[in-house]
Amino acid sequence: MNVMSNAMTAIKKFSLAAFSLLMVLFCASEADAQCRTFTKKRCLPQLEDYVQNDNYNTAVLIPGDEAELELTFFGDRAYRLLVCGHPVLGDLTFQVLDSRGNGIYDSTDKDDNHFDFRVANTQQMTVRVQVPASDAVIEHEGCVSIMVGSKG
């Protein structure tokens, strides 16, 4: 009887663990799906006539988080770099750094959430995004998307 009881307990524990895992994956998947909806509705239109890069650079972030995107911009082409976040996260700031880590652009104190530029010759650059810290009692998390569009 003891053996049966132990086996039943083990099965239940295993099932609970599996359920926990399923719930976690389910919730994570839901969050990602809703970020995709947010990005398509709120961010994508802001690329206007720039052709979007099909990379999915979107994450759920909280106040104080940072995000970084490393990518290559091709020479003789115009780009729009768009940093689009949920308003609950406050004013996101971002910097563009060259391959040696030197600052090329800083959005701090600027109203725009995007940076339009042309690249004379191919550049490997890093985009660094900051979500401002918050002292709110209840913090919120929100979607942040780094989008790149190109033309010409």
Place this chain on the structure above:
Amino acid sequence: MNAAVGSLFVFNNQLGISMRRAFDRKTPQRLAPVWMALPLLFLFGCGEGPQADEGGAEDAPQVEMDAEGMMPARRQKAFKKIFHAVPSPIETALLLERSGIRFDANALNPIDKAMGYSTTASQAVNLGIYAGDLSYSVIFNQNQQSVDYLNTCRRLCDGLGVGDLIDGDLIERANSNRDVRDSLVQIVTETFYDLNARFRENGMEEVSGLMAAGGWIEGVYLGTRNLASSTEDLKLRIAEQKMTLDNLIGLIDSYPPTGALTRMKRLLSRLESVYANVKITYNEAAATAAEDGTVVISGGPDVQFDDAALEEIANAVAKIRNLYTQ
């Protein structure tokens, strides 16, 4: 572990531990009500609440992430998320076109081979390869071929369980717009954006990484088929792919390793060693304002290479590509 593994793991661990502790406090006899509540948890635990359409979700009190993409934070500790982006197949095809390459139908991976790709890994890599061929066909106004390659991508998406993203309506829309390049470009970029997002949502990072690699490989393969008659601009573009290869390997490294990703990384690392003959000097870049007010970024990397280096790259890329397409 790379920070790119992401917030979800932090959240997952915390939730997993707290749930385990909660259940541990219960004796097996007391678990019955919990089991009965499980279906309800699934139904209401982390769904969208009110439908994610814009209007309704905004009016209702929200606990879960709403259509606006926010909810109360599930973690307290800040972290850094790192993304690695690679050029999309459309970007690469545009680059090839502007560099003066001529369309070569014989270089494409034949459509009828798609039926033979039966493993997840071969379907994922070849979805990327066919995405490269699709983009190349679209940019060079090969209208019927574009629709045919989109259909082929659909077949592979079916095999990968995401066939709903390239459905009959999308094929019909592509067919109706087959003569309008900008419309086809938009259809292709949106579709592959959705695919990348879906792979992430479904925890299919392996597929996402392999698809990105396949698309990159096909772009360089198509660009190196006729090196002898290539323009200097095209040669420079091929040499510059050393930088995007670095981004691609970073992307693959950011995913949990699997057998297929490890194999791909091994092959790309070999290619990276071939690219060692392309020398890049990383100078400081500078942003200046042109007369029309546009910000122009210049300076930066200086790329040096010779024809022999490109020939070697062409052969190495073809070998990798043929390993996956055969």
